[in-house]
Amino acid sequence: MADQQRRHILSVLVENRSGVLARVAGLFSRRGYNIFSLAVAPTDDERFSRITVVVDVESAPLEQIVKQLHKLVNVLKITELDPSDAVERELLMASVTASATTRGQVTELVAIFGGTVVDVGPEHLTVCLADEPRRLDDFEELIRPFGIVELQRSGQLALAKLETRAPRLRRVSDRSA
Amino acid sequence: MKLTGAQALIKSLEAQGVEVIFGLPGGAILPVYDPIIDSPIRHILVRHEQGAGHAAEGYAHVTGKPGVMMVTSGPAATNIVTPLADAYMDSVPVVCITGQVGTGSIGTDAFQEADTTGITMSITKHNWLVTDPADIPSVIAQAFHVATTGRPGPVLVDIPKDVSNGLMEWYWPEDPAAGLPGYRPTLKGHPRMIKEAAKLICDASRPVIYAGGGIIRSGASGLLRSLAELTGAPVTTTLMARGAFPDSHPLALGMPGMHGNYAAVTAMQKADLLITLGARFDDRVTGRVDAFAPLAKVVHVDVDPAELGKVRRADVPIVGDCSLVLEELVEAVRAEWQRRGENSRVDLSPWMAEIRSWQQRYPLRYEPTEEGSPLKPQFVVERLRELNGPETIVVSGVGQHQMWASQYWRFENPNTWVNSGGLGTMGFAVPAAIGAKVGRPGATVWAIDGDGCFQMTAQELVTATAERIPIKVAILNNAYLGMVRQWQEMFYDQRYSEVYLSPDLPDYVMWAEAMGCVGIRVESPDQVDVAIQKANSIDDRPVVVEFRTDAREMVYPMVPAGASNDDIVVGPTQGEGGH
Numbered sequence: 165m166a167d168q169q170r171r172h173i174l175s176v177l178v179e180n181r182s183g184v185l186a187r188v189a190g191l192f193s194r195r196g197y198n199i200f201s202l203a204v205a206p207t208d209d210e211r212f213s214r215i216t217v218v219v220d221v222e223s224a225p226l227e228q229i230v231k232q233l234h235k236l237v238n239v240l241k242i243t244e245l246d247p248s249d250a251v252e253r254e255l256l257m258a259s260v261t262a263s264a265t266t267r268g269q270v271t272e273l274v275a276i277f278g279g280t281v282v283d284v285g286p287e288h289l290t291v292c293l294a295d296e297p298r299r300l301d302d303f304e305e306l307i308r309p310f311g312i313v314e315l316q317r318s319g320q321l322a323l324a325k326l327e328t329r330a331p332r333l334r335r336v337s338d339r340s341a
Numbered sequence: 342m343k344l345t346g347a348q349a350l351i352k353s354l355e356a357q358g359v360e361v362i363f364g365l366p367g368g369a370i371l372p373v374y375d376p377i378i379d380s381p382i383r384h385i386l387v388r389h390e391q392g393a394g395h396a397a398e399g400y401a402h403v404t405g406k407p408g409v410m411m412v413t414s415g416p417a418a419t420n421i422v423t424p425l426a427d428a429y430m431d432s433v434p435v436v437c438i439t440g441q442v443g444t445g446s447i448g449t450d451a452f453q454e455a456d457t458t459g460i461t462m463s464i465t466k467h468n469w470l471v472t473d474p475a476d477i478p479s480v481i482a483q484a485f486h487v488a489t490t491g492r493p494g495p496v497l498v499d500i501p502k503d504v505s506n507g508l509m510e511w512y513w514p515e516d517p518a519a520g521l522p523g524y525r526p527t528l529k530g531h532p533r534m535i536k537e538a539a540k541l542i543c544d545a546s547r548p549v550i551y552a553g554g555g556i557i558r559s560g561a562s563g564l565l566r567s568l569a570e571l572t573g574a575p576v577t578t579t580l581m582a583r584g585a586f587p588d589s590h591p592l593a594l595g596m597p598g599m600h601g602n603y604a605a606v607t608a609m610q611k612a613d614l615l616i617t618l619g620a621r622f623d624d625r626v627t628g629r630v631d632a633f634a635p636l637a638k639v640v641h642v643d644v645d646p647a648e649l650g651k652v653r654r655a656d657v658p659i660v661g662d663c664s665l666v667l668e669e670l671v672e673a674v675r676a677e678w679q680r681r682g683e684n685s686r687v688d689l690s691p692w693m694a695e696i697r698s699w700q701q702r703y704p705l706r707y708e709p710t711e712e713g714s715p716l717k718p719q720f721v722v723e724r725l726r727e728l729n730g731p732e733t734i735v736v737s738g739v740g741q742h743q744m745w746a747s748q749y750w751r752f753e754n755p756n757t758w759v760n761s762g763g764l765g766t767m768g769f770a771v772p773a774a775i776g777a778k779v780g781r782p783g784a785t786v787w788a789i790d791g792d793g794c795f796q797m798t799a800q801e802l803v804t805a806t807a808e809r810i811p812i813k814v815a816i817l818n819n820a821y822l823g824m825v826r827q828w829q830e831m832f833y834d835q836r837y838s839e840v841y842l843s844p845d846l847p848d849y850v851m852w853a854e855a856m857g858c859v860g861i862r863v864e865s866p867d868q869v870d871v872a873i874q875k876a877n878s879i880d881d882r883p884v885v886v887e888f889r890t891d892a893r894e895m896v897y898p899m900v901p902a903g904a905s906n907d908d909i910v911v912g913p914t915q916g917e918g919g920h
């Protein structure tokens with residue numbers, strides 16, 4: 165995992181049109197910024213999508229990334245979420261080797277982490293867990309010795325914490341300002 | 342009223358006030374070329390799509406209005422990539438219409454299919470792939486709106502063939518911005534920031550106004566002059582801003598940067614305040630950034646917020662259009678003086694005296710031609726200048742000739758200097774001059790081109806002859822890719838690698854005449870004026886004057902790439918003060 169200090173969560177509200185993700189992703193690569201993870205889906209208002217992008221900022225200052233993103237015509241609003249002021253979740257799915265002897269240990273581990281078993285085969289289990297990215301790291305670590313056949317993480321989502329939403333949420337820049 | 346998408350497109354361009362389209366047809370754009378026959382819009386048929394793009398840029402440079410280019414799909418779209426990148430770098434408002442294969446064929450590697458919106462995504466301000474003929478008017482209105490507002494730039498609209506053939510009910514959108522919820526450029530500067538800027542200006546004892554191309558794009562030359570005259574601050578005009586401030590003005594320092602003059606470069610180095618207006622701290626201006634203007638506080642005005650703090654931190658950043666901000670800033674400076682009392686004005690005369698001494702000690706200079714040796718390119722530019730008025734539009738290519746043109750011409754008016762600054766596109770001059778002449782038919786348009794550049798796009802002179810666009814081209818023929826030769830001479834031990842072209846291959850006079858132009862060759866100083874006068878007297882066809890110039894001549898002053906501006910080299914035989 166990248167150094168936590170260098171990671172920043174940007175919540176980017178965009179028009180829900182084809183090609184918008186390519187514009188956002190293209191901007192990052194063209195300007196030499198690193199995307200650590202990316203999650204995108206329509207919001208409750210389906211004219212818009214929200215892209216949650218975790219950026220790995222070493223060379224490029226965050227401010228420059230945000231300003232360049234704002235220049236994209238399809239971008240409406242960008243919010244930087246400070247990890248301490250945000251609730252973060254990521255989804256992990258993994259198919260794990262689980263023979264008759266180890267199956268109990270695997271399900272116990274999944275239960276401890278609050279995950280679920282979503283598919284069962286003769287030699288394997290597919291398990292699923294939604295939690296903070298760090299907790300997923302821990303889980304991944306512990307499950308690995310059993311034998312991971314396939315693993316997929318969703319990329320991180322984040323929303324501002326409710327009690328901090330009004331005063332402390334930092335709106336990095338906004339066109340209407 | 343039912344129209345085809347193609348008819349709606351042309352009608353939209355008419356509604357948008359388009360007078361001229363530079364273009365070349367082909368399969369995917371065929372439907373759109375049919376209604377052009379019946380449209381009052383003039384279409385100028387270029388010989389290569391790159392020419393259409395640069396011509397549209399030239400038109401936009403001199404008129405301030407968006408230039409329009411139209412080409413077919415695939416190879417035509419890829420041919421126009423260079424002008425789009427050029428316009429993006431220099432913030433030139435242009436609208437490019439491309440044909441595309443039918444929507445059903447997109448993604449199948451159909452004949453002449455290219456991912457035009459994908460390819461041009463990073464070199465346009467925005468682009469659109471239209472999938473429904475009903476969208477055409479609103480997309481065209483949006484395209485012009487985006488191209489011309491905020492920081493201007495190129496936009497592209499890609500129209501599949503079935504969309505231009507399809508039917509729609511005609512309408513014209515009332516508010517182009519309605520469909521652009523994420524696009525709202527900030528034009529008016531923040532009043533508090535403007536006040537802060539005024540304070541810094543009133544405090545400064547060594548101020549320099551660093552004017553960039555934004556002044557020209559926003560039509561702020563008059564206001565720039567007001568600010569300079571009000572404050573007494575001297576003005577440098579970057580390569581993109583030549584003409585934004587009259588070179589004849591006592592406060593004019595001319596061009597800063599890699600090939601700027603000593604006084605302009607040094608004044609910025611020694612300044613205690615840079616009043617940066619529509620400029621972007623380009624590496625060709627700053628030299629080594631951490632050694633650039635080390636003592637200066639920075640006021641930075643730009644309509645693009647991303648330019649503020651991108652290269653150099655601004656003490657007072659102001660997002661806004663130069664015209665609107667300058668109007669307020671001039672008032673704010675007056676108010677600040679009033680607040681401080683009339684006697685509080687800082688005396689700038691020691692600063693100006695210092696600058697004058699640099700100007701006297703290190704003027705731009707070159708050794709005049711000796712008997713029997715080749716022409717000096719600087720002399721040619723000087724004679725062109727003297728035999729043409731300050732209303733003349735000067736267009737250049739990229740290389741040594743470009744630098745000499747920018748140094749030795751005396752610019753008095755905005756929008757009279759057309760060049761490729763940010764991208765440095767060889768081949769820009771001839772087609773851009775055509776576009777400039779179309780935009781300002783009453784003006785004399787001289788392209789000052791290099792032999793290398795000329796060979797890249799000269800075929801557009803066929804367009805110029807056919808369309809009766811009487812531009813004038815001065816080729817400074819040094820038989821070399823001169824600027825590259827200069828770097829090899831200075832930094833690669835005079836090991837000249839692949840830079841020799843030849844003085845007489847091609848034969849420029851014959852080539853010019855084959856393209857319907859008048860061709861003139863000039864080899865000695867005494868022929869220069871006669872040739873220029875002859876060229877000036879011809880107004881029914883393009884003229885090409887080939888000047889055989891001295892290949893050994895180098896552009897000075899020069900700040901070597903990556904060096905500090907303090908290490909400016911003033912000339913081959915470096916005088917006192919040069920390092």
Ligand SMILES: Cc1ncc(C[n+]2csc(CCOP(=O)(O)OP(=O)(O)O)c2C)c(N)n1
Nearest residue numbers: 740741742765767791792793794822823824
């Ligand atoms: C399309 C393109 N290719 C290459 C270059 C690199 N380049 C910069 S200046 C130059 C030489 C230009 O030669 P010429 O037009 O004869 O001008 P001169 O410098 O001799 O005045 C070259 C090759 C460029 N700027 N653009």
Ligand SMILES: [Mg+2]
Nearest residue numbers: 791792821823
């Ligand atoms: Mg040359």
